Amino acid sequence: MRAYLDLVRDVVDNGLDKGDRTGVGTRSLFGRQVRFDLQEGFPLLTTKRVHLKSVIHELLWFLSGSTDNRDLRERGVSIWDEWATEDGDLGPIYGAQWRSWRCPDGRVIDQLAELVETIRTRPNSRRLVVSAWNPADLPDESCSPQDNARAGRMSLAPCHCLFQFYVAEGRLSCQLYQRSADLFLGVPFNIASYALLTHLIADQCDLAVGEFVHTFGDLHLYRNHLTPEIVFAQLERTPKALPRLELKRRPETLFDYRFEDIEILGYDPAPAIRAPIAV
Numbered sequence: 001m002r003a004y005l006d007l008v009r010d011v012v013d014n015g016l017d018k019g020d021r022t023g024v025g026t027r028s029l030f031g032r033q034v035r036f037d038l039q040e041g042f043p044l045l046t047t048k049r050v051h052l053k054s055v056i057h058e059l060l061w062f063l064s065g066s067t068d069n070r071d072l073r074e075r076g077v078s079i080w081d082e083w084a085t086e087d088g089d090l091g092p093i094y095g096a097q098w099r100s101w102r103c104p105d106g107r108v109i110d111q112l113a114e115l116v117e118t119i120r121t122r123p124n125s126r127r128l129v130v131s132a133w134n135p136a137d138l139p140d141e142s143c144s145p146q147d148n149a150r151a152g153r154m155s156l157a158p159c160h161c162l163f164q165f166y167v168a169e170g171r172l173s174c175q176l177y178q179r180s181a182d183l184f185l186g187v188p189f190n191i192a193s194y195a196l197l198t199h200l201i202a203d204q205c206d207l208a209v210g211e212f213v214h215t216f217g218d219l220h221l222y223r224n225h226l227t228p229e230i231v232f233a234q235l236e237r238t239p240k241a242l243p244r245l246e247l248k249r250r251p252e253t254l255f256d257y258r259f260e261d262i263e264i265l266g267y268d269p270a271p272a273i274r275a276p277i278a279v
């Protein structure tokens with residue numbers, strides 16, 4: 001995970017000060033790319049403990065098509081609390097766009113089910129793309145997340161907004177375009193989440209895993225993370241060997257994985273580093 005620390009160093013050294021929607025302020029760069037060979041291990045940050053339980057539950061929640069924060073809270077995951085209404089509504093965020101993209105003519109498209117079917121039947125396709133960026137459902141940036149959800153809009157615009165798969169030599173690779181990236185808190189979660197998604201889809205399609213390519217638009221460190229206890233403590237740590245991912249069971253479909261099916265072996269990270277989240 002040296003690549004992650006290099007990104008942090010890049011933003012610290014070369015980023016420009018920039019205001020943002022949350023009012024916190026950032027140091028930011030535009031347009032970067034890193035890649036992880038998933039054969040070399042599971043790309044889970046070792047220079048701080050990442051709460052993988054939240055990552056796994058969040059991905060299974062996206063895959064279930066749910067946008068109800070109560071389903072996450074029931075599993076002890078609170079990472080979406082700040083954006084949900086009191087009854088758990090987040091509006092049509094990832095789960096809705098991935099599994100039930102609404103068309104003007106009333107049709108509903110399950111992008112993930114179609115993706116798996118196309119990888120199986122036409123692995124050479126150059127159209128293995130899923131988009132969460134649905135302009136019709138985007139939030140109004142001048143309203144709160146909760147007011148957007150109440151108006152039937154997304155509470156937060158998709159950050160990991162488009163991804164594409166690629167099959168070659170029996171390996172499945174994934175590239176993500178992330179338009180906006182909170183490098184300290186969000187990105188370690190996003191890397192682990194898409195690496196896991198690639199493993200699950202590869203498992204369903206009888207493929208080995210290839211690479212995860214992570215492409216960034218606005219890549220930023222929030223100003224209140226640029227402290228000796230947070231970002232600079234992270235930069236002083238040395239990466240360790242990566243853990244491995246093991247899937248204990250292959251269910252009927254991509255949508256039937258359970259938390260217990262996913263095991264991470266040999267994860268020996270440095271202690272967690274707490275940081276405030278910008279809402």
Ligand SMILES: Nc1nc(=O)c2c([nH]1)NC[C@@H]1CN(c3ccc(C(=O)N[C@@H](CCC(=O)O)C(=O)O)cc3)CN21
Pocket residue numbers: 050051054078079080083156182185186187189272273274275277278279
């Ligand atoms: N500013 C911001 N950054 C994000 O990464 C982000 C958002 N907003 N809004 C929507 C989701 C929610 N995500 C989150 C929210 C919180 C944590 C977080 O607080 N992580 C802590 C503890 C995690 C836990 O205990 O489960 C961490 O140390 O990683 C991470 C990702 C990712 N997204």
Ligand SMILES: O=c1ccn([C@H]2C[C@H](O)[C@@H](COP(=O)(O)O)O2)c(=O)[nH]1
Pocket residue numbers: 021022156157159160180181182183185186187190278
């Ligand atoms: O999966 C995620 C979700 C969100 N983020 C970060 C990126 C930004 O810091 C905020 C979103 O604010 P916008 O004004 O909509 O860009 O959340 C992330 O890194 N990963």
